[in-house]
Amino acid sequence: MTSILQSRVLIDGAATGRALVLNGPLSLWGGLDPRSGRIIDPRHAQFGEVVTDRVLVLPYGRGSSSSSSILLEAVRLGTAPAAIITLETDGILALGAVVAREMYGNCPPVLVLGGGEYDRLVDGAVVEIELGGVVRLQPGVA
Amino acid sequence: MAMRILTEMAAVYGADRLLDIESAHIDGCLYHGYSGLEFARRLVAGGARVRVPTSLNVGAIDLLHPETHRGTREQADHARELMAAYQSMGCQATWTCAPYQAQQRPPLGSQVAWAESNAIVFANSVLGARTNRYGDFLDICAAITGRAPACGLHLTSNRRGQLLVRLVDLPERLTRDPVLAPVLGYHLGLISASKVPVIEGLPADTDEDFLKALGAAAASSGAVALFHVIGCTPEAPTAEAAFQGGDPTATVEVGLDELRRTRDLMSTAPDGPLDVVALGSPHFSVEEFARLVPLVERFPPHPEVEFFVCTHRLVHEVIAQRGWLEVLVAAGVEIIVDTCVVVAPILRSQEGVLMTNSGKFAHYTPPNTGLEVILGSLEECVRSAQAARVWRDPELWQS
Numbered sequence: 001m002t003s004i005l006q007s008r009v010l011i012d013g014a015a016t017g018r019a020l021v022l023n024g025p026l027s028l029w030g031g032l033d034p035r036s037g038r039i040i041d042p043r044h045a046q047f048g049e050v051v052t053d054r055v056l057v058l059p060y061g062r063g064s065s066s067s068s069s070i071l072l073e074a075v076r077l078g079t080a081p082a083a084i085i086t087l088e089t090d091g092i093l094a095l096g097a098v099v100a101r102e103m104y105g106n107c108p109p110v111l112v113l114g115g116g117e118y119d120r121l122v123d124g125a126v127v128e129i130e131l132g133g134v135v136r137l138q139p140g141v142a
Numbered sequence: 143m144a145m146r147i148l149t150e151m152a153a154v155y156g157a158d159r160l161l162d163i164e165s166a167h168i169d170g171c172l173y174h175g176y177s178g179l180e181f182a183r184r185l186v187a188g189g190a191r192v193r194v195p196t197s198l199n200v201g202a203i204d205l206l207h208p209e210t211h212r213g214t215r216e217q218a219d220h221a222r223e224l225m226a227a228y229q230s231m232g233c234q235a236t237w238t239c240a241p242y243q244a245q246q247r248p249p250l251g252s253q254v255a256w257a258e259s260n261a262i263v264f265a266n267s268v269l270g271a272r273t274n275r276y277g278d279f280l281d282i283c284a285a286i287t288g289r290a291p292a293c294g295l296h297l298t299s300n301r302r303g304q305l306l307v308r309l310v311d312l313p314e315r316l317t318r319d320p321v322l323a324p325v326l327g328y329h330l331g332l333i334s335a336s337k338v339p340v341i342e343g344l345p346a347d348t349d350e351d352f353l354k355a356l357g358a359a360a361a362s363s364g365a366v367a368l369f370h371v372i373g374c375t376p377e378a379p380t381a382e383a384a385f386q387g388g389d390p391t392a393t394v395e396v397g398l399d400e401l402r403r404t405r406d407l408m409s410t411a412p413d414g415p416l417d418v419v420a421l422g423s424p425h426f427s428v429e430e431f432a433r434l435v436p437l438v439e440r441f442p443p444h445p446e447v448e449f450f451v452c453t454h455r456l457v458h459e460v461i462a463q464r465g466w467l468e469v470l471v472a473a474g475v476e477i478i479v480d481t482c483v484v485v486a487p488i489l490r491s492q493e494g495v496l497m498t499n500s501g502k503f504a505h506y507t508p509p510n511t512g513l514e515v516i517l518g519s520l521e522e523c524v525r526s527a528q529a530a531r532v533w534r535d536p537e538l539w540q541s
Binding site: 010011025027029030031034040041042043059060061062063064065066067068069070072073075076077088089090091092094095096098099102103104 | 154170176177257262276279484
């Protein structure tokens with residue numbers, strides 16, 4: 001059965017993609033190559049994974065204040081995630097999305113899901129996001 | 143456009159008003175790709191000017207030594223154009239990630255909008271100025287409007303310490319060695335999540351280069367934007383002040399074993415042959431050069447080891463006046479200004495091992511340069527450069 005979760009909207013939008021659930025926080029600068037969409041932080045558990053068109057799920061960003069630049073560059077190059085869902089509000093990720101929408105007219109929605117609901121996002125599961133922050137989780141892993 | 147982005151971000155943070163800021167520090171001048179340049183060009187085309195004193199972070203090229211840039215001509219041109227665009231909006235050409243050691247500092251309690259993770263944590267923790275973690279683009283929007291969303295660390299109540307980090311049974315020598323700073327900072331970043339950590343057990347006279355290295359590492363491994371050190375930093379004369387009269391939400395004890403484990407995590411290669419030594423993230427201060435120069439005189443680097451120190455122009459002038467620049471250059475040390483070796487293509491080695499005393503370099507060297515990294519103390523770095531293989535001080539981490 002599909003589960004429906006209500007997230008808090010930082011940047012509104014609709015998107016669908018398979019979840020890429022990160023085990024820990026990621027700094028996009030020094031963590032994501034915007035040319036390939038690949039995670040390049042070798043200390044990160046998801047090193048080598050590609051975020052492009054995935055629903056990127058991470059507790060929060062960390063590190064560099066340049067992460068907003070990397071998200072903007074990823075949107076320009078078409079390598080950005082389909083959406084970003086965090087456990088805690090991360091202004092630097094939301095900022096990259098706000099500026100991408102300003103510059104290029106599109107950006108991934110950025111949503112916050114609280115503790116219990118965040119934990120229900122399973123890597124590989126199909127996630128549908130509707131305007132207004134409604135998150136539909138398809139059963140099973142695609 | 144600047145006010146639009148600012149108010150959208152105020153909504154993201156849930157801030158119901160904006161507040162006036164006294165200064166800004168801008169990270170957006172560092173070239174990461176064409177989109178950043180398009181953004182700056184749009185601001186310039188709209189006639190944007192900053193309304194408050196605004197310093198600039200590193201760019202992606204050393205303007206005094208442009209021959210050190212080993213990227214493409216196009217990359218170098220874009221890096222220069224981006225730096226010029228920010229200067230043309232009225233920002234000062236400081237080109238440093240350590241603006242707090244290069245210019246007048248914001249006073250205790252002042253509201254500022256700073257970007258650059260290490261500068262943010264220094265401004266909040268060591269100066270007691272108030273800034274959130276501003277990212278690229280919002281930094282310049284705040285400088286242009288002179289405003290910032292009234293939320294987060296701008297507000298007194300959110301500066302309250304949350305996580306008590308108690309240092310236990312550390313050997314006296316280690317608590318006085320600068321190598322503790324990046325390791326403790328990196329550890330702090332890993333355990334703090336987005337909480338404000340409060341450290342108990344550092345000497346009251348811990349110097350600011352130690353706090354600078356600690357904060358830079360904590361803001362690399364984690365998202366730390368403010369820490370307190372009881373009896374040392376300005377908002378923590380006592381534990382009660384650090385926690386604003388409340389209790390910690392959790393207490394963590396950190397001893398030698400935990401720190402040794404974190405130290406090992408910071409290196410990605412075993413001790414062995416060495417290709418590069420890089421110092422100066424954040425940018426090296428005059429005091430740090432004062433410690434480096436006699437070491438380099440005693441242990442000059444091996445000719446096949448690249449040895450870089452990154453700093454800013456004001457420190458560069460001082461070390462030139464003191465005759466240290468000549469000593470270092472004669473020994474084969476290369477001084478980089480305006481930028482650094484993990485944000486710009488400067489290293490000749492395309493693979494191999496880089497050794498550093500910086501937690502920030504330790505974190506970002508592997509993804510940004512493709513080299514493996516080894517963390518060591520300043521003396522370990524210098525003596526390893528001489529040997530062209532990692533040298534360890536056998537007593538440094540002993541109990």
